[in-house]
Amino acid sequence: MDQTSPTDPAAPDRMAATAPASVEEFRARLALVMDDLPRRLRQCADYIAANTDRIAVSTVAELAAGADVPPSALMRFCQILGFSGFSEMQRLFREAYAPGWPDYATRLKNLKEGGAGSPSALLGEFIEAGRLSLEALAKSADEAALAQCVAVLAAAQTVHVIGLRRAFPVACYLAYVFEKMSVPAMLHDSVGKLDHRFALRPGDAVLAITFAPYSEETIALAQDARTRGLPVVAMTDQLTSPLARFSDAVLTVPEVDFGAFRSLSATIAMAIALAVAVGSARGE
Amino acid sequence: MDQTSPTDPAAPDRMAATAPASVEEFRARLALVMDDLPRRLRQCADYIAANTDRIAVSTVAELAAGADVPPSALMRFCQILGFSGFSEMQRLFREAYAPGWPDYATRLKNLKEGGAGSPSALLGEFIEAGRLSLEALAKSADEAALAQCVAVLAAAQTVHVIGLRRAFPVACYLAYVFEKMSVPAMLHDSVGKLDHRFALRPGDAVLAITFAPYSEETIALAQDARTRGLPVVAMTDQLTSPLARFSDAVLTVPEVDFGAFRSLSATIAMAIALAVAVGSARGE
């Protein structure tokens, strides 16, 4: 008896005493437990981590089938996480459940129904394109590549930013954020067709942005920098972009466009994150 | 007996034969039935209409309690809507719920958890800020104001675009889109501190963009145009913005920012929609 009491030091203490009270806590505990778990329970953890959102609307049997384990395994998994059982875990997610659609989707539909080609219909489409781009970025972002880009730029003396045509707004914003974060940066804007390639000094780095159809000047500057041994960071649409060949680190940004125009939402989100991260890294 | 057969023409045919197959159909049927329903069923209809989103994660008893009716009443209500019972109705909403978060929110959380201040955490935050901005724009966009802006700009000879500092990326992109759509436009970029205010000719219009803290030059140009009798269209954050005073039409764009930087997603979506709409209107 004494040896099986809850505080028995010999017992595997995988079973937490208290249930997570929020989705954040849930994730924290999941991450904690994740690493040393036997096979079946591991499957549960993986499946649940990837399908957290379905907990609120599924039964034990459904989730177990998805994870390809018997229901009892999933049951044990819930308990390891600290819940008394599946129902308690589900309650957490049912309460947190708040789909975006009650209002947003309806409203978007109304906008789009303003008549094809009407200003509000266009607005609806661009909002949608922006949202999809951001979601795609969230799903596809390569954290390692981002960290590498930050490292390269943080180590540079001066950051040379280049992006023309539709990438120009992004380049501008980058220059703005770099300035605010006190990062020495130069915007290569091609004003007056002046080419400032000799501003590139040893110790500097280039941040080049271009999307198909790739702009020649941007690629030329990147190539030039490369030849002179300066590191180049690229923001582009594909790993196969010509820019990627001259770059030391590549960030690909998915962007959904409607009609002929990019939403730029994802590109800008990535750009600010990059610039702010570089600014902080230098500050230290 | 013969009089109570399922096809009895005298029976109230409130009971639809086939169940709604989508959320839209569901709403349509609800609206249809809504009007002539006895008291308790009416309560069900009202409550369900206002809490559609909770169907997926509630039990009959919970919803019935919310509507303040006995469970059996809610049960009948489901059948009137054409479902075999509550479970069938719930299935519809549980399945429809897939697109909301499919994987995105999970992934976003992971990004943010990369450690406070890490590049990927920042990216997660900016993605979120962008998404919230777009949703807010969808909800708040004023279609009439947008249409009015389009009308004003479509009637202009040349569109003068001005936006500095953080609004500059937006101004650039507008200039780019106008060019692609063959709309005569001039970007006032303040390069060399050159002031091109005399480029404003009768028949032209100004499109000014600025957010708090409002940039002086932008307001000055708008004011100048106004004095000379040219129409001014404003993109800004508040109806109380100083820009609004000199403008004939105002577009307010909600933008959520994270830290010191705006996501610009909503602003850009609005800008492209505006420019494309103006382009089309002129083409006709």
Place this chain on the structure above:
DNA sequence: GGATTTTTGGAATAAATATTCCAAAAGAAC
């Protein structure tokens, strides 16, 4: 005001779902 129809509430039942438990399998330790 009585007859007829409709609506209602709740008790009874059916079905689905969660949860436990234990014998068997797998794995680790010796």
Place this chain on the structure above:
DNA sequence: GTTCTTTTGGAATATTTATTCCAAAAATCC
């Protein structure tokens, strides 16, 4: 290879939840 521990799967059970049914209450009609 044997023993001991951990993990597993599924059958048995408990619990919750949905659904039906019918008598009582309202409402409607004559």
